Amino acid sequence: MYQNRVKSKARLIIRILAGVSLSGCAGSAIAADAPKSAVKRPTLERFKEEHLQKTHQDAEAVRKARQNIGLPTGWRDIRSIFHAHAEDSEHTGGTRPEMVAEARKSGVSALFLSDHFRPPRDFVTPERAGLVDGVLLVPGSEWAGFLILPTKSVINKMKTPANELLDAVRENDGMAFLSHVEERQNHSMEKLDGQEIYNRHYDAIVDSKGLMSLVLAMTSKKTIDDFQHKIDQYPDETFAFQVEYPKLYLEKFDRELLKKRLTGVAANDCHHNMVLLVKKIDDTAVLVGTNVDKDSQMRRIPVSLAPGISELVAGKKPGDVIAKVDLDPYHRSFAGSSTHIFSKELNDKALREAVKGGRAYVSHDWICNPEGFWVDVKDSQDKNIGMIGDELKFQADKSQSVHVRLPAPSALVRIICDGQVVGESTNCTEAKFKVEKPGVYRVEAFQMLDGEYRGWIYANPIYIR
Ligand SMILES: [Zn+2]
Ligand SMILES: [Zn+2]
Incomplete structure (x- = not known):
């Protein structure tokens, strides 16, 4: 099936969804939902060997169809992990050297650390910062519902009210993101640079049956052997069996984007504790x-x-x-979800600037390496006039279009404007969407695995005012 998709690479289906108002949608309901697949499998069904196998085969076909495509001159796709834990609490099993080694092995270039704060220990320390064996460490903490990434110690501010802490964190290029969004749906984004738009931990906690099935798998010789066999044969599919479209997270993101610029990142939440x-x-x-x-x-x-x-x-x-x-060695957690940053350089300052500028996207990398993914805006002469994160002026003659390019055919690419799906393109490595109105535009790409649309890429927006 995917072979045909490659041959039909030039085929482009652009469908502006029926019933979607094309005049200003600001203020309308924020309602992007997971795309409807022919089937919606409960996680317990996905966890069965036959479904893990089919998911694996379908993902393998996507990977086989993948081609290396470069980025526009000078840009690099820097695969990074946000919300990463190592030797920072009693419930963390992994160490920092282990995490760095696994990052190197996996092609992860930057780790934005989220140490659980354990006073009097500081988390902004020399050994948590800078290049270590080619992997850039950015010191940070998960604290009070935020991922904080200050550029200097804020240890004397950690117990102050949130506003005061966030002001201290964000001085001199420091960044702060809202974390575990399900617990703080109405939290103000005023003093934040962004939020998690995917969180692996959330998928786990809402699926108590799935978690219970892991426990029960450990209670007989046969089920333990079966479980180990699944991990050996289909490690990433098994790790991802609970992963769903992050509707709750994206709803908040879309709602808040109507008010201000924000950057969405993936909460890996790796601890190597499973x-x-x-x-x-x-x-x-x-x-x-x-x-x-x-x-x-x-x-x-x-x-x-x-x-x-x-x-x-x-x-x-x-x-x-x-x-x-x-179940969760670091390399497998990294494959589960990461944040890709478009930057010309790999260093602390450049990455902070790129992240604050919204030049990033979230990906479930295990499905297929997304590097080569690129979104730009073109004018009527086909000239590039903007990329992810940019602010552009809306052209009243509607001559602008958003172009999406992917390294492998995607079963479904869709574009969302102010929280509403305004265009879809299926089975394509390129998609083009006309800009019909001003708004905040973001792109999502999915793959069809075992009959279900599974999220592959969630990009940060382009702002067309
Ligand atoms: Zn933790
Ligand atoms: Zn965490």
Whole structure:
């Protein structure tokens, strides 16, 4: 199927959706929803081997169709991770050297750290900043519902009211983002540079059945073997089985973009703390938990609930770790979601400037490496007049158009203006949308995996005033 898509690369379907008002949409309902697929699979169904396999095959086909395409002269696509944890709390399993090594291996060039604040320890320290083995570290903290990335220590401001803290953080190129947006839907964005537009942790917490299925997978020899087999064969698909379209996050983003410029980033929220463990209590029960849990935090599962435990505990001593499945090594978390920054240089100052300028997009990289993705605005002479993050003046003769270019065919590319879908293009590596009205325009790209549209790219907006 994808082979045909490559051949039909030039084919371009532009459909302005019926019923969408083309005159000013500011103030209208913010209602972009996940695109409708033929099927919507519950996460428990996605977690079954046959569906992981089909998802894997479909993603593999996208990757095979991918071509290396360069960016306009001078620009680099710098793959970065926002909201990253290492050796910063009792619930974090990973270390900073481990994270840097995995970043290098994965093609991640910058890590925007989010240390859980543990006074009196500061998080703006020399070892958390600058290039380490070719990976740029940007010191920061997850605190009071924000990702803060100051350029100098704000340790004496951490306990001050939010407004005071944010003012201190944002001095001299410091940045602050709203985090875990589900908990603060109505939070003011006045003193913030942006917000998370995707958060892996949110997908996990709203899917308690999916989380429970991971625990139950650890309660018999057969299910543990099956689980390990899935991780070996389909690691990224398994890690992504709970990932959904981030409607709640994007709704807030679209609503706030009507008021001010903001940059959306992906909350990776990696901790390397999902190494699932089974410990023997006695012949009648086990504890199931993770590498960061104390025994008291693990879940006790008795034989009466999971008969397979009898076989698991046979011949083991109480306290023995019987089984271990590592779901979230850093490289897999990174593949799950990252933030790509368009910058001409890789250094702290350049990346801050690019992020503040909105020159970034969020991607679920495991589906297919998105590098080569580019959006620009052209005039009637086909001349480039703007890119992601830019502010442009609306041309009343409607001669402007937004051009999207992708390194692999996308099942669906859509453009959203002020929170409403105003154009779609299917099965294409290029898409072009006419600018019919002023507004805040952002692009989303999806892939069809196992019959479902799965989000691939969520770009930051272009502002056409
Ligand atoms: Zn944490
Ligand atoms: Zn976090």
